[in-house]
Amino acid sequence: MADIFPLRARSLTVRFGDSTVLHRVAFELADGARIAVLGSNGAGKSVLLRTLHGLIEPTAGEITWGGSAWRPREQAMVFQRPVVLRRSALANIEYALAVNGVSGPKRRQRAREALERVALGYTAERPARVLSGGEQQRLALARAWALSPRVLFLDEPTASLDPRSATEVERVIGEIHASGTAIVVATHALGFARRMSDEVVLLADGEVAERTPSARFFTDPETPEGERFLKGELPWNGISHGSTRA
Amino acid sequence: MERYLARLYARVSIAWIVAAFIVAALLASTGAQAQDFITVASTTSTEQSGLFRHLLPEARKALGFDVRVVAVGTGQALDMGRRGDADVEFVHDKVAEEKFLAEGFGVKRYEVMYNDFMIVGPKDDPVGAKGRDVISALKKIAEKQSPFASRGDKSGTDAAEKRYWKMASIEPPKGGWYRETGSGMGPTLNAAAGMNAYALTDRGTWLSFKNRADLAILVEGDEKLFNQYGVMLVNPAKHPHVKKEMGQKFIDWLVSPAGQQAIAAYRIDGEQLFFPDYKP
Amino acid sequence: MHDILASFALAVRLIAGGDPELWRIVILSLEVSLASAFFACAIGLPLGTFIAVRDFPGRHAVVVMLNALLGLPSVVVGLVVYLLLSRAGPLGSMGILFTPSAIVIAQTLLVLPLVAALSRQFAEDAWREYREQLTSLGVSPARAVPTLLWDLRITLFTVVLAGFGRGASEVGAVMIVGGNIDGVTRVMTTSIALETSKGDLPLALGLGVILLTIVLALNALAFAIREWSAHGHG
Numbered sequence A: 001m002a003d004i005f006p007l008r009a010r011s012l013t014v015r016f017g018d019s020t021v022l023h024r025v026a027f028e029l030a031d032g033a034r035i036a037v038l039g040s041n042g043a044g045k046s047v048l049l050r051t052l053h054g055l056i057e058p059t060a061g062e063i064t065w066g067g068s069a070w071r072p073r074e075q076a077m078v079f080q081r082p083v084v085l086r087r088s089a090l091a092n093i094e095y096a097l098a099v100n101g102v103s104g105p106k107r108r109q110r111a112r113e114a115l116e117r118v119a120l121g122y123t124a125e126r127p128a129r130v131l132s133g134g135e136q137q138r139l140a141l142a143r144a145w146a147l148s149p150r151v152l153f154l155d156e157p158t159a160s161l162d163p164r165s166a167t168e169v170e171r172v173i174g175e176i177h178a179s180g181t182a183i184v185v186a187t188h189a190l191g192f193a194r195r196m197s198d199e200v201v202l203l204a205d206g207e208v209a210e211r212t213p214s215a216r217f218f219t220d221p222e223t224p225e226g227e228r229f230l231k232g233e234l235p236w237n238g239i240s241h242g243s244t245r246a
Numbered sequence B: 001m002e003r004y005l006a007r008l009y010a011r012v013s014i015a016w017i018v019a020a021f022i023v024a025a026l027l028a029s030t031g032a033q034a035q036d037f038i039t040v041a042s043t044t045s046t047e048q049s050g051l052f053r054h055l056l057p058e059a060r061k062a063l064g065f066d067v068r069v070v071a072v073g074t075g076q077a078l079d080m081g082r083r084g085d086a087d088v089e090f091v092h093d094k095v096a097e098e099k100f101l102a103e104g105f106g107v108k109r110y111e112v113m114y115n116d117f118m119i120v121g122p123k124d125d126p127v128g129a130k131g132r133d134v135i136s137a138l139k140k141i142a143e144k145q146s147p148f149a150s151r152g153d154k155s156g157t158d159a160a161e162k163r164y165w166k167m168a169s170i171e172p173p174k175g176g177w178y179r180e181t182g183s184g185m186g187p188t189l190n191a192a193a194g195m196n197a198y199a200l201t202d203r204g205t206w207l208s209f210k211n212r213a214d215l216a217i218l219v220e221g222d223e224k225l226f227n228q229y230g231v232m233l234v235n236p237a238k239h240p241h242v243k244k245e246m247g248q249k250f251i252d253w254l255v256s257p258a259g260q261q262a263i264a265a266y267r268i269d270g271e272q273l274f275f276p277d278y279k280p
Numbered sequence C: 001m002h003d004i005l006a007s008f009a010l011a012v013r014l015i016a017g018g019d020p021e022l023w024r025i026v027i028l029s030l031e032v033s034l035a036s037a038f039f040a041c042a043i044g045l046p047l048g049t050f051i052a053v054r055d056f057p058g059r060h061a062v063v064v065m066l067n068a069l070l071g072l073p074s075v076v077v078g079l080v081v082y083l084l085l086s087r088a089g090p091l092g093s094m095g096i097l098f099t100p101s102a103i104v105i106a107q108t109l110l111v112l113p114l115v116a117a118l119s120r121q122f123a124e125d126a127w128r129e130y131r132e133q134l135t136s137l138g139v140s141p142a143r144a145v146p147t148l149l150w151d152l153r154i155t156l157f158t159v160v161l162a163g164f165g166r167g168a169s170e171v172g173a174v175m176i177v178g179g180n181i182d183g184v185t186r187v188m189t190t191s192i193a194l195e196t197s198k199g200d201l202p203l204a205l206g207l208g209v210i211l212l213t214i215v216l217a218l219n220a221l222a223f224a225i226r227e228w229s230a231h232g233h234g
Helices: A045-053 A088-100 A106-117 A131-146 A163-176 A190-196 A224-230 B001-031 B046-047 B051-063 B074-083 B096-102 B134-144 B156-167 B187-193 B203-206 B244-255 B256-263 C004-017 C021-055 C059-070 C074-085 C100-137 C141-151 C155-167 C173-177 C188-197 C203-234
Strands: A009-014 A019-031 A034-038 A060-065 A075-078 A152-155 A184-186 A199-204 A207-213 B037-043 B066-072 B088-091 B105-120 B148-150 B178-182 B198-202 B216-217 B228-234
Touching: A009 A045, A009 A088, A019 A207, A034 A045, A034 A060, A034 A152, A034 A190, A045 A152, A045 A184, A045 B046, A045 B134, A075 A131, A075 A184, A088 A106, A088 A131, A088 C100, A088 C173, A131 A163, A152 A163, A163 A184, A163 A207, A184 A190, A184 B051, A184 B216, A190 B203, A199 A224, A207 A224, B037 B046, B037 B244, B046 B051, B046 B066, B046 B187, B046 B203, B051 B066, B051 B244, B051 B256, B074 B088, B074 B096, B074 B156, B088 B096, B088 B244, B088 C004, B096 B105, B096 B156, B096 B228, B096 C004, B105 B134, B105 B187, B105 B203, B105 B256, B105 C074, B134 B216, B148 B187, B156 B198, B156 B228, B187 B198, B187 B203, B187 B216, B187 C188, B198 B203, B228 B244, B244 B256, C004 C203, C021 C141, C021 C155, C021 C188, C021 C203, C059 C100, C074 C100, C074 C173, C100 C141, C155 C203, C173 C188, C188 C203
Parallel strands: A034 A184, A034 A199, A075 A152, A152 A184, B037 B066, B037 B088, B148 B178, B148 B198
Antiparallel strands: A009 A019, A009 A060, A199 A207, B088 B228, B105 B198, B105 B216, B105 B228
């Protein structure tokens, strides 16, 4: 069986009606890598992740996994607001496993293990909806992790969380990566991005402005856009906040 | 604790309702399977007089099968027979019945019983209709243009009423005073009571009608007011599925001494409503 | 006024005294309304949900048609079913005209569009929230239907109650296809119509009180369920 890596996007363009949200974006993800996708609001981070994951069809360009256009199933995604079903936490994970072909007593066992791994064992029988925001997000991660994904996409996973929950979520993501899953995370939290990635892809107005190893980006970005972004001055939706383009 | 109770309550309700669904679905579907009954198309006035309530249990005892009566206007009852939706016709419009026979939809007409019509109206009788003469009463009502509630629904009663108007040379009655309700005897009497109007009704419905307001019987006893009921088996030659043996048994019972006696025995407040008159 | 109060008193006596005819009518009404609600929901709930999650050619037309069926006068449905079930009609040989089965059929046809339209609305709202995550987990739209049905069970239960209430309130169509036969197809609503037209108020009022109580109880139950699920159950 051919390997699904690298995930490669070439000249990726996504248009909704009249507006172009992504324009000729190039992207590459290697096995086990960690990439943070940064950019201000409207830069196209969420759309990029969804397109790579397969939730959105690109208007133009191509996405290949290990050279093939075929989209593998061993990927998962977690969203800013965790989506959990009206059933117990354990049942939520069992549901995901059932949908992916796991049945019998093995299913319950794997679900329990998944909950334990994220320190949510005590919530097993509780309705998922009564869990706190941080607990629900960890549940979503546990659910994704239970599917043994090779890639995990995360769209602003800590944006709705308080600092303590954010820290816990960060730790879980770290553990998921340690178990061999590649990470692509879109985020506004720069500290989180710095700790959670080896490489930064900066989007501006739907285009890739910069692609730099994290170790360097946060102290010494390569482009003016990178600089302005870090200073918090990057235009939002193309509207400049005063300073002209150098 | 409260949460536990609420949960329990919800679980029990859902379980009960699911069970009820299943039971109901089963019941409703098996109920149709029983085939030991006949369908009789009859009139609303017969039904509303309560005659069938009294008669059918006796019939069931004597015959061993159910008699199911669908009560609609005479016109609609005969149409049911034409469509084959009834096994037996039990109506009161000789002209329409003979037409039904002539069309080949009925086998044979038996005269079973009669009751009589009456004119009811405001008890102070503004037009002076009171008496034994229905035709002169109608003439007075039309002359003074006093409100009159008519059924106007192709029923036996309605057909009789229209014949009386014709005999009074007022044909058709026209004007704001003549109001056709297009409905059964009961609703028409309701309308008459509400409008303090005159109306033609059969004795049976009147006696069991409880909402009389200021209405009273004004004209009765005129021979013309006798209302003959006929019963016919729907022709199996036209509709092979008609339950002809059971249907004929029912007819035979109606005209037998036992059936005729049962008809005579029906009373409201001691008064007999229907007079058996079968002559072999 | 005195008449109405007297009738009302008689009505209460009939109910409390367990008048057998009254209760026979009530039980038959419950049976046919439960049965028709069952069939209407068995078809309508998944149908409405499926329409919500799946885009297919002609979907818009189906939605428009469902909404039109909602506004259909019930006597028209009664007439159509009557013509279908009459001996002179295509399904006449089944011989179910003027039986409770005919009532169940007519009521099911009336309740089905309601259930489908309501469940479609709720499912659409839920799907908007769930679509991305479920798709990401590998759930196809078809597979999502039972998931949504279970997830929305509380809300859909109120839809079931609404469907039952609609069926139990029907008069015209039931009269036409059932024939209002004493002891066979006479239900609460047609009884009330008949007894009222005869001017016999006590029985009509008694039945009216029971029918009203049932409908109110259903609505109270639906309300309580919504409240209970909104606070704390999750």
